[in-house]
Each structure stands twice: as C-alpha cells, then as structure tokens.
Amino acid sequence: MTVATTLHDELRDRFGDRFSTAAAVRDHHGKDDSHHPTIPPDGVVFAQSTEDVAYTVQACARHRTPVIPFGAGTSIEGHVQALHGGISIDMSGMNRVLAVRPDDLDATVEAGVTRLQLDRELRGTGLFFPVDPGADATLGGMAATGASGTTTVRYGTMRDNVVSLTAVLASGEVVRTGGRARKSSAGYDLTHLLVGSEGTLGVITELTVRLHPVPEAMAAAVCAFPDLDEAVRSVVEGIQLGVPVARAELLDATAVKAANLHSGFDYAETPTVFFEFHGSEGDIKAHCAMIEEVCRGLGGTAFTYARRQEDRARLWKARHDIYPAMLALRPGSHGLTSDVCVPISRLAECIAATRDDMMSASIPWGIVGHVGDGNFHTLFMIDPHSEAELAEAEALNERMVRRALAMEGTCTGEHGIGMGKIGFLREEYGDAGVGVMRAVKAALDPGGILNPGKVLGPMDLADARAKSSAGVRQSR
Amino acid sequence: MTVATTLHDELRDRFGDRFSTAAAVRDHHGKDDSHHPTIPPDGVVFAQSTEDVAYTVQACARHRTPVIPFGAGTSIEGHVQALHGGISIDMSGMNRVLAVRPDDLDATVEAGVTRLQLDRELRGTGLFFPVDPGADATLGGMAATGASGTTTVRYGTMRDNVVSLTAVLASGEVVRTGGRARKSSAGYDLTHLLVGSEGTLGVITELTVRLHPVPEAMAAAVCAFPDLDEAVRSVVEGIQLGVPVARAELLDATAVKAANLHSGFDYAETPTVFFEFHGSEGDIKAHCAMIEEVCRGLGGTAFTYARRQEDRARLWKARHDIYPAMLALRPGSHGLTSDVCVPISRLAECIAATRDDMMSASIPWGIVGHVGDGNFHTLFMIDPHSEAELAEAEALNERMVRRALAMEGTCTGEHGIGMGKIGFLREEYGDAGVGVMRAVKAALDPGGILNPGKVLGPMDLADARAKSSAGVRQSR
Numbered sequence: 001m002t003v004a005t006t007l008h009d010e011l012r013d014r015f016g017d018r019f020s021t022a023a024a025v026r027d028h029h030g031k032d033d034s035h036h037p038t039i040p041p042d043g044v045v046f047a048q049s050t051e052d053v054a055y056t057v058q059a060c061a062r063h064r065t066p067v068i069p070f071g072a073g074t075s076i077e078g079h080v081q082a083l084h085g086g087i088s089i090d091m092s093g094m095n096r097v098l099a100v101r102p103d104d105l106d107a108t109v110e111a112g113v114t115r116l117q118l119d120r121e122l123r124g125t126g127l128f129f130p131v132d133p134g135a136d137a138t139l140g141g142m143a144a145t146g147a148s149g150t151t152t153v154r155y156g157t158m159r160d161n162v163v164s165l166t167a168v169l170a171s172g173e174v175v176r177t178g179g180r181a182r183k184s185s186a187g188y189d190l191t192h193l194l195v196g197s198e199g200t201l202g203v204i205t206e207l208t209v210r211l212h213p214v215p216e217a218m219a220a221a222v223c224a225f226p227d228l229d230e231a232v233r234s235v236v237e238g239i240q241l242g243v244p245v246a247r248a249e250l251l252d253a254t255a256v257k258a259a260n261l262h263s264g265f266d267y268a269e270t271p272t273v274f275f276e277f278h279g280s281e282g283d284i285k286a287h288c289a290m291i292e293e294v295c296r297g298l299g300g301t302a303f304t305y306a307r308r309q310e311d312r313a314r315l316w317k318a319r320h321d322i323y324p325a326m327l328a329l330r331p332g333s334h335g336l337t338s339d340v341c342v343p344i345s346r347l348a349e350c351i352a353a354t355r356d357d358m359m360s361a362s363i364p365w366g367i368v369g370h371v372g373d374g375n376f377h378t379l380f381m382i383d384p385h386s387e388a389e390l391a392e393a394e395a396l397n398e399r400m401v402r403r404a405l406a407m408e409g410t411c412t413g414e415h416g417i418g419m420g421k422i423g424f425l426r427e428e429y430g431d432a433g434v435g436v437m438r439a440v441k442a443a444l445d446p447g448g449i450l451n452p453g454k455v456l457g458p459m460d461l462a463d464a465r466a467k468s469s470a471g472v473r474q475s476r
Numbered sequence: 477m478t479v480a481t482t483l484h485d486e487l488r489d490r491f492g493d494r495f496s497t498a499a500a501v502r503d504h505h506g507k508d509d510s511h512h513p514t515i516p517p518d519g520v521v522f523a524q525s526t527e528d529v530a531y532t533v534q535a536c537a538r539h540r541t542p543v544i545p546f547g548a549g550t551s552i553e554g555h556v557q558a559l560h561g562g563i564s565i566d567m568s569g570m571n572r573v574l575a576v577r578p579d580d581l582d583a584t585v586e587a588g589v590t591r592l593q594l595d596r597e598l599r600g601t602g603l604f605f606p607v608d609p610g611a612d613a614t615l616g617g618m619a620a621t622g623a624s625g626t627t628t629v630r631y632g633t634m635r636d637n638v639v640s641l642t643a644v645l646a647s648g649e650v651v652r653t654g655g656r657a658r659k660s661s662a663g664y665d666l667t668h669l670l671v672g673s674e675g676t677l678g679v680i681t682e683l684t685v686r687l688h689p690v691p692e693a694m695a696a697a698v699c700a701f702p703d704l705d706e707a708v709r710s711v712v713e714g715i716q717l718g719v720p721v722a723r724a725e726l727l728d729a730t731a732v733k734a735a736n737l738h739s740g741f742d743y744a745e746t747p748t749v750f751f752e753f754h755g756s757e758g759d760i761k762a763h764c765a766m767i768e769e770v771c772r773g774l775g776g777t778a779f780t781y782a783r784r785q786e787d788r789a790r791l792w793k794a795r796h797d798i799y800p801a802m803l804a805l806r807p808g809s810h811g812l813t814s815d816v817c818v819p820i821s822r823l824a825e826c827i828a829a830t831r832d833d834m835m836s837a838s839i840p841w842g843i844v845g846h847v848g849d850g851n852f853h854t855l856f857m858i859d860p861h862s863e864a865e866l867a868e869a870e871a872l873n874e875r876m877v878r879r880a881l882a883m884e885g886t887c888t889g890e891h892g893i894g895m896g897k898i899g900f901l902r903e904e905y906g907d908a909g910v911g912v913m914r915a916v917k918a919a920l921d922p923g924g925i926l927n928p929g930k931v932l933g934p935m936d937l938a939d940a941r942a943k944s945s946a947g948v949r950q951s952r
Contacts, residue, residue, distance in 0.1 A: 192668030443919035
C-alpha cells in the first residue's frame with residue numbers, strides 16, 4: 001500500500017481537513033439516488049477551486065488512481081460509484097456564482113452551484129435558468145449527465161443551455177471550451193463533447209449558461225383523462241398544432257394518487273397532465289384555449305387553471321416530489337427508475353405497450369413523463385431485500401428500452417448511462433458508434449482514470465489501473 | 477505512380493463515368509466561394525449513396541490518399557481545397573429527401589439536398605427548415621461547417637437543428653449518431669462532434685433535421701439609423717427586452733448602397749436594420765411596436781413595414797444577394813470575407829472599433845451582420861492581382877479577430893475554420909483545447925486522410941500520406 005499511502009499523504013498535505021477517508025464520508029460519496037449499490041471511493045477531496053481539481057487529478061494520474069466527480073449525488077443510473085476505487089472529488093464547495101450578465105443573458109458559475117441556488121441569485125434580474133430535472137442538482141452535475149426536465153419542451157436541455165465550460169482533463173490540464181459568443185463554428189465542439197460525458201472525459205469545474213427572460217405571464221392547467229393514451233395524445237397534438245407549451249407533464253393514476261397523499265391534492269386518480277404556459281397575457285389566453293379544446297376533444301375532463309404564483313408553485317412542487325411520494329405508497333421500498341425517449345408520434349404507442357407489459361408485474365409501479373419531448377419515466381417500488389423483484393423490474397425495463405430503440409428512440413432521454421445502461425448503449429449506436437466513443441475516451445484519458453467503468457463499461461485499460469496500489473475495492 | 481493509378485482504376489471500375497479526372501471537373505472541386513486559391517483534387521467521385529462514399533473512403537484509406545467531401549462549393553474559408561491532393565467526393569447526387577414527418581416535426585435527407593430544395597419539398601406541410609446561411613448550400617455541407625444565418629437568433633444554428641446523422645468514418649465504417657428522439661443522454665454526443673468538423677472526422681451522408689411550424693403571421697420592418705452604433709443597439713436592446721425577433725440584419729451604408737443598385741431599392745445610404753417577426757397576428761403587432769419604440773428612441777428613422785409575402789421575399793433576396801452586390805461596387809474585384817461573433821453586450825463596441833480601423837483602408841469594404849447573435853461579417857472588395865491589397869485586408873481581419881477574442885468572442889461565428897482561420901483556433905482555445913481536438917482527430921483518423929490540413933493545420937501524420945504515391949500536389 002506504499003504508493004496509495006503516498007497519494008493519500010499528498011492529498012492530506014495539500015488539503016488537510018478537506019481530504020477525508022472517513023467511512024461515513026466515503027459511503028456518502030459512493031452512491032447516488034438510484035437503486036445501484038453503494039461502492040465507496042478510497043477517499044474524498046472537497047475541492048474549492050479549479051486548481052484544487054487540477055492538483056487532485058494530476059496526483060491521481062501519477063498514481064494511476066481513478067477520479068470520480070461528485071456533485072449533489074442526485075443522479076439515478078449509478079454515476080458516482082467507485083467501481084475501481086479511487087478518489088471522489090466533491091464539487092459542492094465550488095458554489096460561487098461568478099457572474100450574472102443580464103445584457104448578455106448568461107451567467108458563469110462554479111460547477112457546485114445548484115439549480116435552486118442559481119434560481120435565488122437570479123431573483124430580481126428578470127431572468128431565469130430553465131433546465132429543471134426536479135432534484136436540486138449541481139449545474140456541473142447537470143452538465144456532466146446531460147440533464148433536462150420539465151421545461152425542456154420549451155427551453156431545451158443542458159446541451160442547449162451550456163454556452164461553454166472549463167474542465168480539468170485526465171492530464172490535469174485545464175481546458176476552456178469556448179468564450180461567451182452565442183454561436184461559434186470554430187473547430188470541434190468541445191462543449192458538447194463534455195456535456196453528457198459523465199465525468200469520463202474531464203471534470204467540469206465552471207460553466208457559462210444561457211439565461212432566459214422571465215415571461216410576462218405564466219399559467220398552469222391540469223386536465224384528467226379517462227386513459228393514458230388520450231392524456232399523451234393531448235400533449236402531442238398540442239405541440240403538432242404549434243402551441244409552445246412550457247411544461248407538459250404526464251402522471252399516471254398511481255402518480256396522481258401519490259401526489260394526492262403527499263401534497264394534499266384531491267385530483268381524480270386517473271391519468272392527468274399538468275401543463276404550463278409562458279408568454280404575454282394574450283399568448284397565454286390563446287394557448288390555454290387551444291390546449292383546452294384539444295383536451296376536451298380527447299375526452300379530457302376537469303380542466304382547471306392555476307394562475308396564481310402560489311398555486312403554480314404548489315403544483316410543480318408536487319411534481320418534483322413525485323419520486324419520494326410514489327415510494328411512500330409502498331413503505332420501505334426502494335425505487336428502480338428508468339427513462340426512454342421516442343419520437344413523439346410513437347410516444348402514445350410506446351407508453352401503452354409499456355403499461356400493458358407492466359400490468360402483470362408483481363411489483364407496484366408508476367409512469368410519469370415529460371411527454372412534450374417524447375420522454376417518460378417508469379418507477380418500480382421494489383423490496384430492497386428481494387432479488388426476485390429486482391430481476392423482475394430489470395426485465396421489464398429491458399423490454400421497455402428495446403421497445404423504445406425499435407421506435408428510433410434512445411435508451412435514456414435524460415438519466416444518462418452511468419453503470420445502469422451500458423449494455424443498451426451498444427444496441428443504440430452499434431459497434432461503429434461505440435467504437436468512436438471508445439476511441440475518443442482512449443485518446444483523452446489513455447490511463448483510464450476518469451470515472452472508469454461508466455458509460456462505456458470496462459476498457460482495455462484495466463492493467464494501467466491494476467498498477468495502482470490503491471487496488472480495486474468493490475464493496476458491493 | 478503505380479499505386480495511384482491503381483486507386484484511380486479501382487474508382488473507375490466501380491464508378492465508371494461517375495469518377496472524373498478531367499481538369500475542369502477537378503478545378504471546380506478545388507475551390508469554394510472564398511478568396512483562397514484553387515487547389516484541385518486528383519479526381520472526383522460523384523456519389524449516389526452512403527455505400528458509394530464508404531467504398532471511396534475505404535479505397536482511399538488503403539491507398540493512404542486524402543478524401544475531401546464537396547457539397548455546393550459555397551463555403552468561404554477554404555474548406556474544399558485539396559491541400560495534399562486526393563479524391564473529392566461530390567455529394568450533390570445524394571439529393572433525395574428520404575422522409576418528411578410532420579407528426580414528429582423532422583425530416584431525413586441525403587447530404588446533397590440543398591436548403592432551397594428542402595424548402596420546396598416542405599411547401600404545403602405547414603413546416604419549414606429555418607437555418608438560412610444565404611447561399612443555397614447542401615444540408616450536409618451546412619452541417620459539416622456548423623452553418624447558421626439570418627434566422628439563428630430565433631431558431632438556432634445547424635448545431636441546434638440536426639437531430640442525428642449518418643457518416644462514413646476514416647475506416648470506411650458507417651456510423652449513425654442517434655435515432656430520432658428529441659433528446660438523449662446516451663453516451664458521448666457524436667452528432668455534435670461531427671457537426672462543424674468540416675469533413676475532418678467523417679463524411680456526412682444523411683441527416684435528420686428539425687422542422688418548425690410555419691408561423692401564423694410574419695412581418696418585416698426596415699429602419700435606418702444615423703450611425704452604426706445605434707443600428708446595432710436597436711437589435712441588442714430589443715433582444716434584451718425579450719422581443720423574439722426572427723431576423724435582425726445589419727447593413728452598413730456600403731451594403732445599403734449595394735442593395736439599392738443590385739435590387740432596385742431606394743433606401744437612404746446609412747446604416748440600416750432589416751427585421752423580421754414571426755408569431756400570431758397579436759404577437760407581431762406587439763413585437764413590431766416594441767422594436768419601433770426602441771428604434772425611434774435611438775434616432776431610427778424611416779421605419780417601414782413589409783407585410784406582404786412578395787415584399788418580404790424581395791427584402792430577403794436583397795439580403796441574400798448582398799455579397800455579389802457589394803463586389804459589383806468595384807467591378808472585377810474578388811471578395812475577402814470574414815466573420816466574428818462576440819457577446820451581444822460587446823457587439824456595438826466591436827463593430828465600431830472594427831469600422832474605425834477600416835476607415836483608413838485603401839480597399840473598399842462593407843459590414844453586414846446577424847446582429848441578434850452578436851455576429852458580423854466584413855467584406856473587402858480586393859483587386860485579385862494585388863498582393864498588397866490581400867495583405868492589407870488580411871492584416872485588418874487579423875486585428876478584428878483579436879479584438880473579438882479579447883471580448884470573449886470567437887474567431888468565426890459561422891464561416892468555420894477551413895484553411896483561413898487555423899492560426900486563430902489556437903488563440904481561441906489555447907494549447908489544451910487544440911490538444912483535445914488533435915487527440916480526437918488522431919483517434920478517429922489515424923491515417924490523416926479526411927480533409928487533411930483543414931481546421932487543425934498540418935498534423936504529424938504527413939508521413940502516412942507521404943507514402944501515398946498519389947503524392948502531394950499543390951497547384952497554388
């Protein structure tokens with residue numbers, strides 16, 4: 001253990017109390033919000049600057065030790081588990097909003113700034129940052145996982161809202177992927193290469209994001225439907241008519257039941273869509289009328305509006321809390337969640353077939369979806385002690401992913417690959433596509449130290465890591 | 477010349493008349509719309525399918541011979557010149573629109589389909605494809621160069637509007653970069669890696685693009701200003717107020733003069749902005765009123781509307797013809813054009829400083845700009861026989877690029893790097909950024925056969941190519 005001791009000593013020398021090998025700290029950094037088991041790193045560095053991150057990566061590179069960035073730990077496909085041991089870099093201390101520039105509609109933040117923190121800092125500027133995955137994730141983590149969420153149908157994903165970023169490469173070099181111009185055709189698109197790379201190509205330390213003007217007016221609406229199919233079609237037909245909905249969230253009967261219990265609503269326990277509209281007063285009136293007509297034509301009932309800020313806030317808080325609310329329907333259960341995304345013309349069919357497949361499941365489940373994007377999520381509330389339930393949920397998930405891929409969809413709309421969907425990546429992109437990804441990974445991280453084992457699975461770089469006397473610890 | 481003869485024989489065997497080594501054909505494929513000299517390839521393959529492209533790339537790879545994709549030849553930074561000889565693949569025969577899917581708001585096209593061709597095919601669907609660089613470029617070329625244009629302020633660039641694409645890699649393998657879901661967080665973003673890579677990482681053969689609903693109403697407006705500064709500020713202030721302009725095009729006095737002469741207008745020869753608004757009748761009324769108020773507050777005069785389709789069409793045709801129209805101001809001249817893009821808060825300052833620098837130039841010049849993006853273009857009308865004029869224009873261009881970079885801008889907003897801006901790429905991204913790009917290039921094209929010498933300049937792969945008995949021909 002001499003070399004590993006040396007690495008830990010180096011980190012302790014540099015960081016003092018900001019380097020920890022305490023079991024509780026390691027455990028906390030070895031799991032995210034998914035059902036995947038805790039696999040703790042060997043130690044955790046609490047970074048406060050890009051230089052801290054660069055120092056840590058350089059030290060780990062010298063010692064051929066894995067490096068795993070950690071934001072808020074809210075990812076859900078097993079992104080942060082230390083599959084091969086190594087050092088977790090906790091980014092939460094890099095939480096400064098470096099600049100808000102109303103004239104350019106952008107802001108530059110450190111990677112550990114969270115979504116709600118930025119929200120607070122923007123109050124009074126007339127601007128907001130739209131990407132909203134539900135959890136109060138860090139912006140660095142959201143960039144790294146290519147997050148999106150409820151407002152993506154109108155404002156896009158992280159891919160659309162990151163202007164440029166600063167990252168530490170596997171060599172410890174710091175790269176800046178661009179300036180602040182709204183567009184550029186200068187060279188390869190390094191920003192998009194890093195967004196969604198899940199810490200396997202670099203550690204994101206700062207990012208410049210787009211801000212949007214707070215709309216003049218906002219309104220929410222809720223509509224209940226006799227069946228999932230009509231609920232989905234209401235959104236799809238609205239979008240095809242050109243209504244620029246800002247949010248369009250599907251909740252199945254189970255999700256509505258959970259929201260009623262958790263958030264004190266009394267909605268009919270039937271498939272329901274929460275809509276939101278942004279624009280001028282006139283736009284909103286027109287768009288609400290168009291969507292209401294579409295909904296009524298599809299048998300939608302109980303079309304109600306929430307125009308007051310507090311009513312809208314309550315509605316979206318209920319949507320954000322849907323994951324714990326659903327788990328509470330089966331006390332003691334753990335969640336196995338997955339998502340797929342398909343072309344919107346296939347969405348109703350994909351959701352219906354998935355629901356039909358799940359009808360025979362022995363485990364409770366629910367479906368919610370960002371249906372305007374063609375994206376939906378399944379949640380199984382599984383008994384954490386039952387291998388059989390885990391296997392059953394995984395089999396249902398596998399069939400859902402294959403169904404989505406057969407419809408020209410993707411194996412994950414917004415959760416990412418992590419350790420949970422590695423097998424599906426090859427089914428989606430084929431050998432050629434995965435070959436390109438592996439070539440890029442090998443070129444940028446030849447030692448395989450950056451979040452090894454994620455996205456692309458085991459690389460032929462294991463021998464490099466095997467030389468690390470930090471060893472391979474899997475506390476599964 | 478045995479090996480090269482063998483390659484040519486192979487290509488002739490496979491393609492017959494669709495392989496040409498005629499001087500006129502080679503010359504046509506050795507230049508774009510820029511001032512860069514003609515450098516013809518050794519031969520041209522007229523591809524009709526992805527398989528044709530894959531066959532050609534495989535053959536060239538075996539013979540270590542460069543491959544240069546060619547669309548419409550409308551690029552303007554020297555993208556298609558055969559710096560190291562080799563085979564040009566003419567994509568114009570791959571001109572089938574493979575699918576238009578109104579329900580999904582997308583279309584799949586072969587790479588040789590041009591912008592105006594797609595426009596025609598979409599008539600009657602209620603949908604349009606917004607990216608409009610002016611020239612009737614191929615969509616494959618527009619993707620390869622990361623094109624944008626007049627409507628980008630509202631609808632985004634090619635990066636924002638390509639859903640996924642099919643490309644032939646340096647190995648001859650065919651890769652598909654995704655399905656048709658509107659979003660995905662599955663693995664590295666291969667679509668964005670190829671968009672803007674200028675044929676140096678793969679040859680794009682098919683692409684799926686986003687379509688947008690034709691707005692209910694459209695209106696254009698023209699406003700003249702006493703000075704460039706106020707003209708720029710009218711757009712920037714309008715955007716900062718949240719007016720979603722669909723187009724906002726600056727013409728300086730020289731450009732207005734050219735438009736008057738070429739297109740029969742009689743606008744005052746003073747800095748002018750052409751606006752366009754898309755939306756409902758109500759939106760347009762509101763947005764026009766807001767912009768008119770901003771313009772009048774800045775001293776704008778002669779604010780006139782063009783609401784009829786034919787008047788709008790005439791206006792935008794004049795804008796699209798501005799490049800030849802300006803060259804016609806100095807008969808016999810050639811154009812040296814460049815573009816930069818800066819944060820919009822710095823745009824007025826950047827344009828003013830650039831204009832001041834050019835005031836002393838001995839060559840006629842003009843400025844136009846997609847000012848809503850922070851992007852503007854300079855055009856020098858140079859004597860094609862004068863080395864001194866070329867040098868003077870290049871020095872002015874160099875100062876403009878450095879000015880933009882100092883303002884956190886980019887050395888090219890939409891023209892790309894080609895052979896014209898290689899030196900500035902390093903100034904923009906630094907050694908670390910260019911190092912990442914070079915590592916990616918070396919990983920995906922280890923033989924250096926894909927459009928060699930572009931974007932990143934000479935690679936350390938020259939010896940691989942030197943072994944090609946096609947040799948290095950530079951007919952500069």
